[in-house]
Amino acid sequence: MLAIVIGWAFATFLYFKVAFDAAFYDGITIVAALICGILSSVCIFFGSGVYAHKLLRFNWTPGAVPARVPDLLSPTLLPFILICIVHSLLLRLVIFGFSKGLSRDISVFEGYGRNKQVSEEIVIFLLISVAPMALHYAMSVWGTYRNANKEV
Incomplete structure (x- = not known):
């Protein structure tokens, strides 16, 4: 299990380095x-x-107990969303503390007064930060679906 957690940490470290460098001016x-990467592997381990x-x-x-996709999603979707929210907040705090240039690039709102809208940088950040969690969630649900629907 430790090897899997370390593997996720290394893979997400590389993913975040490449994705944030490609998506933003300040990497x-x-x-x-x-x-x-370490925080992601801890969140993935907890999610598991x-x-x-x-x-x-x-x-x-x-x-023994056949499953449909809604049977698998209904008990796990809310925990997945909560884990993604906590994960994204933790990543934003790490970027704020350790990567000042990237932190300045990621703003939540742009514009002033009535023209204020959600910035595209925060949307890109959220997509980048949630992608490893979504991959793990999909792998968990798919593995359970295949396991539950095996021919005995």
């Missing part, structure tokens, strides 16, 4: 990308436990 620092608990009846005996 992310190596220290910030490393901390973001939550998803395993919520989907235990489908995984306990392969093929």
Whole structure:
């Protein structure tokens, strides 16, 4: 299990370094990308436990309890969203603390007065930060779906 967590940390470190450098003018620092990778692997590890608990009846005996996709999404979607929100907030704090240039690039709103709107930088940041979590969630749900619908 430790190897999987370290693998996720390394993969997300590389992903964040490349994605933030490609998407923004001021790239992310190596220290910030490393901390973001570690935080991502911790959130993924925590999410694995939550998803395993919520989907235990489908995984306990392969093929005994058949599952449809809504049966798998309904107990796990809210925890996934909450984990993504916490993960995004933590990444934003790390970027604020360790990557000042990138932190200035990511603004929540742009414009003044009545012309204020959500900036595209925050949307890009959220898409980048949620992508590893969404990949892990999809892998968890797909694995459970295949496991629950095995022919016994």
